Amino acid sequence: MKFYGVTSLSGAVRLAFFASAVCGPGAFNGAAAQEPVRIGVITDMTGPYSSLSGPGVVVGMKMAVDEFGGKVLGQPIEVLSADSGLKADIALSRAREWYDRQNVHMIVESSDSGSAVALQKLGADKKKITMFHSGTTALTNLECSPYGVHYAWDTYSMASGAARAAVQAGGNSWYFITADYVFGKSLEADASKIIRQLGGDIIGGVRHPLNVPDFASFLLSAQQSKAKVVGLANAGSDTQNAVKQAAEFGLGGGQKVVPLLMFDTDVKGLGLKVAQGMEFATAFYWDYDDKSREFANKFFAIHKSMPTMNHAGSYSATLQYLKAVQATGSLDADKVMKYLKSVKIEDAFARNGRIRVDGRMVHDIYQVRVKTPEESTGPSDILKVILTIKGDDAFMPLADSTCPLVKK
Template sequence: MSNYLQRIGAASFAVALGMGSAVAQNTPQATGRLSNDVLRIGVLTDISGVYADISGKGAIEAVKMAVEDFGGTMFGKPIDVVSADHQNKADIGAAKAREWYDVGGVDMINDLANSGVALAVAGIAKEKKRHAIVNNASNVGITNAQCSPYTVHYAYDAYSLANGTGRAVVENGGDSWFFLTVDFAFGHGLEQQVSEVVKKANGKVLGAARHPLGTSDFASYMLQAQSSKAKIVGLASTGQDTINAIKAAHEFGLTKNQKLAALLLWINDVHSLGLPVAQGLQLTNAWYWDMNEESRKFARRFQERVGYMPNMAHAGDYSSTLHYLKAVQAAGSDDADAVSAKMRSMPIKDMFTQNGTIRADGRMVHDMYLWEVKKPSESKHPWDYLKLVKTIPAAQAFMPLEQSTCPLVKKSS
């Protein structure tokens, strides 16, 4: 057991040890074989760019926590965690994934912040027959055009965000939209999904302005949004881009006559903005650190390691890594096809979700939640930022399987 677990005391040690013991006791296959005498997990993430705060070192530590809680070994052999910065460039991410799969002995790659990177790595995972788990990208192509038995889309996607925040805003009268969209696969996919929700509700999309990743000056984009006269300005971005856009909207007075819809807002973003600016914003997330006692225990352990509370992707990194390890143990080997079958047959019930299942297309379906940012007067302690508006059941949260274009999905005649 790691020095970290020793340091946090007997109570936390018992929790972590209990989780690892439960895996060993409840998994049918307790012995097995690894192909190269080590099980290696790669965390491919944004360590230095605009998504570093919502991914980065937090993603790496969440995966390490899952390995520690599992017990640190598989069939008596070590479980190794390696990490790399993809720099938000699909070619760099793809090259690292290929290197890891070909010569690095990596069995599974996790996190994959940035949809362009995630789509590229999913294609390589399919080619190499190695596992990839996406927790920090939204493009639905991961479980459509790029689907395979080896890729799982875990925490959220553009469809679930559109049918959470987007639908709630439309239902509350927000029937005309203008989008400020980050100009790559993530932003395009999110804009498309929300546009479909708006149009199905007889609303109108009045236009969109595309901005580069890592934009700091939103002045010209705010002027375009204001001149559109749309009731809702949808922010099809995330991380620092969304933070900068929200700050600019307040500075330019846009929020006096129009409302913002932040389509992928993180607890980290709320922390950066502060409640006086972020109050009232609605967001769809799969998980919140203060949901229940189990989530709070994980969050406090995480905070001790990295200095801030985890978001839904960090929780997904942890949960999906633990699920993968359980599947390897149940399969009795790291054979990719055997592990894939186990991952799809085993239910997911942990601090991330109580009703998770992985479909044939690789989409992990679970309940999603619509939250609202609290007023400063409503917050009682640090990181007490969100209040629950409604639960979106798993069956409604994600794209119906019959709409999937994944060739692994059998269509009824």
């Protein structure tokens, strides 16, 4: 296995370092030097989403490159990485630099929905392929693009699992605590639609800034609402802080806190004593089957933690992109996208996968339950898969899409 470590080197030093690390020694010697096929990843490296995305996304992509053999069309493959800081302007600036100065052919985004929408528009303008692991369903609706693939999950698929389970358990009145940006609003909207379809009511809600440490005032508002369910439309450390403080706050009246999006890293951050019994949807769990376990164990050997759905999704997106380039014998985005939309996607991440005309990668989703401390056999044994949800049932129906690419 090749080196997959430092991602913060800069300029020519970083490029040379990654070229050597990914492609192996001697790949660029003398007259044999070739222009590399460059792909990039923009993610949150140090902020509230860094554990569920961050450096692990880079690891997943480089594992795919290594598995592919380090070259495509006879050219070495180079992976560039950048920290978005959860700011769309930073993500856009770096992407423009990569496209205009370094001939980057494809970008994986695993940062935030605001950056994702901005990168979707830029990719369409530049005719460059972008693979997304942020949540907003805008990416496959009004903001869809012939060059964008919404890959691992979205707010509809995640909200569907958690909301359905809660309503079916009697939680028919909801109050939302929502992150005040594109992703949180999308997650709340998708969950609300499902809740109302199942006969539930939305009593009210409050919005909070990204990465807020104190949820006391928001939880007090939720308590006063008397809603049966307090839905958390946020992610990462925000979700963890809200759940922990709700337990400390002692929400009364039988209120139940339901996170609409959870990652393995959130469960581990909360601990099984706090998180036990929670049910949610996920696009990947490392212990699902032999293929997922084999990938996860290789990932763990590098990253020292099991992969989240963003980590595994980035591996899969990279691998499938490289396969498409090889199969078409071209780096032309139109040819590569046509091929990607024509094949079935099966690998360590995806089961029964396919990419629709709106750019949604449809695949199986899993309803999981957090294990009790007594059920767990080790630090990574945290979830139990209780239901496999077929992709056509998990994701927004194409008939409901507002994507201009969809013919109705």
